[in-house]
Amino acid sequence: MNGSALGARLRAGDRTAAPAALNLLETRTARIEAAALVSAAGDGAGHIVGVTGPPGVGKSTLLSALLREWRSRERSIAVLAVDPSSKRSGGALLGDRARIEHDPADRDVFIRSMAAGERLGGLAPATRAAAQALCTAFDVVVIETVGVGQSETDVAEAADTVVVVVQPGSGDALQFLKAGIMEVPDVLVVTKADLGATARRAEHDLRAALGALGARAVPVLPVSALRPTTGIAELADALDAHRAGLDLAAARTRARRLAALADFVHEHGERGLRSLGGRRAATRWLAEQDPALDVPELLRRLERSVGH
Secondary structure: OOOOHHHHHOOOOOOOHHHHHHHHHHOOOOHHHHHHHHHHHOOOOOEEEEEEEOOEEEEEHHHHHHHHHHHHHHOOOEEEEOEEEOOOOEEHHHHHOOOOOOOOOOOOEEEEEEEOOOOOOOOOOOHHHHHHOOOOOOOEEEEEEOOOOOHHHHHHOOOOOOEEEEOOOOOHHHHHHHHHHOOOOOOOEEEHHOOOOHHHHHHHHHHHHHHOOOOOOEEEEOOOOOOOOOOHHHHHHHHHHHHOOOOOOHHHOOOOOHHHHHHHHHHHHHHHHHOOOOOOHHHHHHHOOOOOOOOHHHHHHHHHOOOO
16 A cells, blocks of 8 residues: 555544554655655544653553553554664664553554664664654554664653653663653653652652753652552643643644654764755755755655755
């Protein structure tokens, strides 16, 4: 099936089109059809949630609990799990993320691993397009990344709401502060709240750090994904509250422009970016474009502007 037809199916709410749409978007030789899919899907109203944090912090366990909470609220969910790539095959190392618990027969839940390609921990080349397309058919689209530096910035550009996950006693909070990552999250989650005093200390340290930095108000939520869970409903509420405060049209326009720039850099590298005058100049140029332009058209205009 061609890209336009798949995009139209997603736009009509046909979630069974998701696997074929992802296959097309990940096919590097199908650029024209992929662009047609994204254009036909258009802007969706689904909530794009980025979830990032260090390896082993418990993101998959947290997402399993969040999926159950969202399904209890009758939300449909797509999860794009961005995994490090296999050097041999180029595919995602961890397959389809079987460790995220869900009912395989539930047609309102779709989980797909995407290989990160050359950028360990960053977004796969097709992830932004996939999130944009799937949010026309699903209520929530989750982008899960392994937080190793680049991914926090990448996911902040692609998601409506960014969740940074830390675990108590790991020193992650201090590392995030040193890296300037406190500017990224819309919600901070401290996992393993069942550890008691250790988890409370991590929560206190994060709140104190945010205050010392004069950072914007960011909820810091202790959660435990062990059954019975703690804090999962509150986390879902906090995500809803952040989404309710967004100018969705402006968020979608910004995401499209950043996606076009990311696609341009992926195609043409840093040399191509320099030909645009650097990232800041390219961002200013994009801000002057018609807000209604989709990613493929923005990319075409970027390429024409440097003679590609």
